[in-house]
Amino acid sequence: MKKGIVKTISLILLIVLAVVLGKAAAGAAAGVPSLAWLAIAAKFGVSTATVDLSVLQVTFGMMIDINVAQAILLLAAILIYTRIQGKG
16 A cells, blocks of 8 residues: 555656656757757647636636647656556
């Protein structure tokens, strides 16, 4: 049980690190002409929709903004996780 929790936490940590470092790397690479392709981003999702029932107001929506550097680091994080999982 404890091993499963540790592996899950390590996966979440690797994914969060990949997203944060990817955003930082893309921001730094945007100014360099030969690395500008790392900052190419795509934005997709569902814009907000609000349901107002006088007593309760609920808003739904989700947008994802991902760049090339984040995608590469996410793939690397998943590969690292599978290597860690295979050893344990």
